[in-house]
Amino acid sequence: MQNFWKALRASSILGAIGAVTVLLFGGWSSAVMGWLLGTAAGYTNSHDGLWPKPKIGAQMGAKTGLILGIWLAVASLVEGLIVRPLSGQTAISFPQALQYGLLGLVMAVVWSTVMSTIQSLTDPVQRRRMTWLLMALFLVVFPMVDQRAATGWIATVIQILIFAMLALGLNITVGYAGLLDLGYAAFFAIGAYTTGMLSSPHLGIEWNFWIVIWIAAAVAAIAGLVLGSPTLPLRGDYLAIVTLGFGEIVPIVFRNLTAIRIVEPISGLFATLLNRPELAICLVGCEEPLNLTNGEAGINPIGRPSLPFLGTFRSDNYLPWYYLVLLLVVFSVFMINRLRVSRLGRAWTAIREDELAASAMGINRVNVKLLAFAMGATFAGFAGAFYASYITAIFPSVFDFSVSVIILCMVILGGLGNMAGVLLGCVIIMGADRLFLPQLAQVLKGFLNTTVLPNIANPALRDFLAISFDPIQMRLFLFGLVLVVMMIVRPEGLVPSARRKAELRSEDPVVNESLADVRSV
Amino acid sequence: MLELIDVHTYYGNIQALKGISIHVEPGEVVTLIGSNGAGKTTTLRTIQGLLRPRQGKILFEGQDLSSSSSPEIVRLGIAQSPEGRMIFPRMTVLENLEMGAFHRQDKAGIQADMERVFTLFPRLQERIKQKGGTLSGGEQQMLAIARALMARPRLLLLDEPSMGLAPMLVNQIFSIIHEISDQGTTILLVEQNARMALTVANRGYVLQTGEIVLTGSAKELQVNETVRKAYLGEE
Ligand SMILES: Nc1ncnc2c1ncn2[C@@H]1O[C@H](COP(=O)(O)OP(=O)(O)OP(=O)(O)O)[C@@H](O)[C@H]1O
Ligand SMILES: [Mg+2]
Numbered sequence: 001m002q003n004f005w006k007a008l009r010a011s012s013i014l015g016a017i018g019a020v021t022v023l024l025f026g027g028w029s030s031a032v033m034g035w036l037l038g039t040a041a042g043y044t045n046s047h048d049g050l051w052p053k054p055k056i057g058a059q060m061g062a063k064t065g066l067i068l069g070i071w072l073a074v075a076s077l078v079e080g081l082i083v084r085p086l087s088g089q090t091a092i093s094f095p096q097a098l099q100y101g102l103l104g105l106v107m108a109v110v111w112s113t114v115m116s117t118i119q120s121l122t123d124p125v126q127r128r129r130m131t132w133l134l135m136a137l138f139l140v141v142f143p144m145v146d147q148r149a150a151t152g153w154i155a156t157v158i159q160i161l162i163f164a165m166l167a168l169g170l171n172i173t174v175g176y177a178g179l180l181d182l183g184y185a186a187f188f189a190i191g192a193y194t195t196g197m198l199s200s201p202h203l204g205i206e207w208n209f210w211i212v213i214w215i216a217a218a219v220a221a222i223a224g225l226v227l228g229s230p231t232l233p234l235r236g237d238y239l240a241i242v243t244l245g246f247g248e249i250v251p252i253v254f255r256n257l258t259a260i261r262i263v264e265p266i267s268g269l270f271a272t273l274l275n276r277p278e279l280a281i282c283l284v285g286c287e288e289p290l291n292l293t294n295g296e297a298g299i300n301p302i303g304r305p306s307l308p309f310l311g312t313f314r315s316d317n318y319l320p321w322y323y324l325v326l327l328l329v330v331f332s333v334f335m336i337n338r339l340r341v342s343r344l345g346r347a348w349t350a351i352r353e354d355e356l357a358a359s360a361m362g363i364n365r366v367n368v369k370l371l372a373f374a375m376g377a378t379f380a381g382f383a384g385a386f387y388a389s390y391i392t393a394i395f396p397s398v399f400d401f402s403v404s405v406i407i408l409c410m411v412i413l414g415g416l417g418n419m420a421g422v423l424l425g426c427v428i429i430m431g432a433d434r435l436f437l438p439q440l441a442q443v444l445k446g447f448l449n450t451t452v453l454p455n456i457a458n459p460a461l462r463d464f465l466a467i468s469f470d471p472i473q474m475r476l477f478l479f480g481l482v483l484v485v486m487m488i489v490r491p492e493g494l495v496p497s498a499r500r501k502a503e504l505r506s507e508d509p510v511v512n513e514s515l516a517d518v519r520s521v
Numbered sequence: 522m523l524e525l526i527d528v529h530t531y532y533g534n535i536q537a538l539k540g541i542s543i544h545v546e547p548g549e550v551v552t553l554i555g556s557n558g559a560g561k562t563t564t565l566r567t568i569q570g571l572l573r574p575r576q577g578k579i580l581f582e583g584q585d586l587s588s589s590s591s592p593e594i595v596r597l598g599i600a601q602s603p604e605g606r607m608i609f610p611r612m613t614v615l616e617n618l619e620m621g622a623f624h625r626q627d628k629a630g631i632q633a634d635m636e637r638v639f640t641l642f643p644r645l646q647e648r649i650k651q652k653g654g655t656l657s658g659g660e661q662q663m664l665a666i667a668r669a670l671m672a673r674p675r676l677l678l679l680d681e682p683s684m685g686l687a688p689m690l691v692n693q694i695f696s697i698i699h700e701i702s703d704q705g706t707t708i709l710l711v712e713q714n715a716r717m718a719l720t721v722a723n724r725g726y727v728l729q730t731g732e733i734v735l736t737g738s739a740k741e742l743q744v745n746e747t748v749r750k751a752y753l754g755e756e
Contacts, residue, residue, distance in 0.1 A: 357607035362595030362624040
């Protein structure tokens with residue numbers, strides 16, 4: 001019975017998320033959500049082999065799928081018959097709306113049942129393998145489904161995956177090693193600019209993307225070492241401030257590297273002393289100063305990857321980009337997982353716990369911290385390279401402080417130190433930011449223009465409403481609100497690592513102390 | 522085995538060790554006693570390379586340690602159970618012990634030492650999955666000593682192993698120290714509890730505000746007038 005309530009609750013939360021999505025996007029989105037959330041519902045339904053028999057698991061899955069499906073179906077009807085006309089879109093007929101809704105329902109039931117049945121397999125290895133297989137299937141097939149259903153989410157999903165890589169990387173520095181880095185976007189910028197400089201007609205160097213991405217990662221890693229070294233003696237707040245400074249400096253440097261002329265120093269000194277400029281031996285930017293980064297205007301265009309049969313990736317075909325970034329994320333997850341359980345990973349945990357004790361154990365504090373920065377930065381380098389090539393243009397303003405903060409929020413929201421949590425945090429924040437808010441803005445605007453404004457006589461009030469009802473403008477406010485609520489209600493994140501959870505939830509004094517240190521992050 | 526020659530250590534401008542010279546021979550238990558702030562912890566940190574002496578020499582089996590980093594020193598065979606235990610509170614007992622063997626690669630040897638440690642401290646084996654921070658004070662002390670032993674040190678530095686423990690546990694800890702010494706590990710023991718320290722030690726040094734003021738065999742120190750007054754609390 002208790003299990004039933006748990007399942008009901010889980011599927012209703014998912015149902016509410018699905019319903020909101022369908023209300024905003026309408027159409028085939030209910031089918032896509034049915035598939036996605038049905039799979040999720042089946043998964044939350046019964047971990048740890050709660051249902052010993054596949055048959056019971058299947059039944060349970062069907063039930064949760066049904067609850068979820070009803071949410072979707074109702075939302076489809078409401079969207080098609082009420083929201084659409086009110087927000088100025090063309091209404092659709094009842095049978096059409098019903099068709100969308102039922103399709104969502106069927107998808108939810110089918111996939112929830114399948115996943116739930118898998119979860120009730122007794123053999124844990126088989127269970128895990130099947131679960132992974134199903135998730136992999138979802139990820140691989142997603143672009144086709146997205147295309148078919150005309151939901152048009154794939155561009156956003158690619159962005160989400162770029163940020164997933166960033167969040168995973170930052171999780172190394174902040175989550176594993178406990179070094180608060182507020183300037184992480186700097187490494188993203190370094191990866192992107194390295195790619196920009198090495199594969200763009202701007203400087204006349206157009207190397208192959210497949211080589212440049214490795215160089216970008218390496219350059220970012222070196223930058224990680226450079227940033228890491230002055231922070232070694234620092235702790236907590238001081239460390240955060242130094243990283244913050246680094247994060248501010250890097251975009252400014254890229255903005256200003258527009259007129260470089262390097263003179264050989266000794267002859268340069270003579271030239272100045274004797275006041276005869278022609279004596280100086282010029283090394284770089286002799287005829288005219290070298291414009292390395294093109295300032296505010298940025299570097300454009302940047303070379304794209306190409307593959308033997310596919311040719312060069314095109315901007316109107318998302319598929320190759322999607323699979324490439326998916327591959328990069330999978331690669332990152334794999335590598336970071338290996339790192340986590342390695343000697344280095346254990347050393348990170350040890351210095352996070354107690355630096356002095358860790359050095360007494362013979363852990364090289366300096367190397368371990370530097371490697372935490374460098375490893376974290378490496379993944380930002382990959383992400384930056386992909387980003388530059390995908391967008392084909394980069395500007396210094398893209399990499400400002402708010403990017404570092406957003407990535408940090410993903411890590412904290414999902415659960416410091418837990419990769420699944422971090423990925424979830426990323427999907428939630430990016431999904432809300434890039435997918436829901438813009439769509440919500442559009443629907444609200446339509447609603448204002450067709451339903452509200454025509455009925456308001458006072459022109460001043462009308463203007464005021466037209467301007468102030470824009471959720472996009474409230475983006476950072478909503479963001480802050482979510483974080484504040486999160487830190488009060490669930491400071492360990494959505495999916496905390498087992499260790500952090502123990503730290504934060506028990507009554508033990510040690511635990512209270514660590515509560516303080518997580519909160520001060 | 523270990524020799525400190527005229528070691529001066531500073532914290533910034535504050536001089537904590539004003540030229541101390543001590544030596545420890547293989548198989549010995551040597552104790553360093555002294556009141557609060559005498560520089561005992563500083564001495565151990567200097568030996569382990571966590572602090573650098575500004576002057577003087579530290580020789581371990583004839584090798585000069587003054588330019589070695591603490592990871593190297595651990596690898597050479599010196600491990601420490603630090604003052605205030607400093608176990609990793611969020612790691613389990615097992616993980617804490619594994620951290621002690623961090624620099625070692627020999628799986629079989631680590632396993633053997635793990636068993637050895639569990640025969641010395643059966644309490645830890647019972648609590649192998651418990652988080653370090655949730656252990657009682659005495660258990661944490663055992664864990665700190667056990668963790669140091671996991672490095673398979675030839676010289677074990679113990680900083681106030683009896684601090685904050687009930688008399689019963691103090692006795693137990695000291696008998697374990699005795700046992701570790703019998704198994705062939707050389708020990709440098711720092712203690713406030715001079716009485717107990719002098720019962721297990723062969724020799725002792727008395728440290729006062731950064732200087733060695735007295736040295737001798739444990740027996741001599743036990744009957745020494747100054748020691749009796751200042752550290753054994755006798756009239
Ligand atoms: N990190 C530090 N910075 C500055 N001074 C320090 C530091 N640590 C210790 N000291 C000073 O060095 C001197 C020796 O300290 P130490 O910790 O070695 O004493 P101790 O003999 O271990 O004392 P206790 O028995 O109380 O542990 C003291 O005067 C102390 O104030
Ligand atoms: Mg001390």
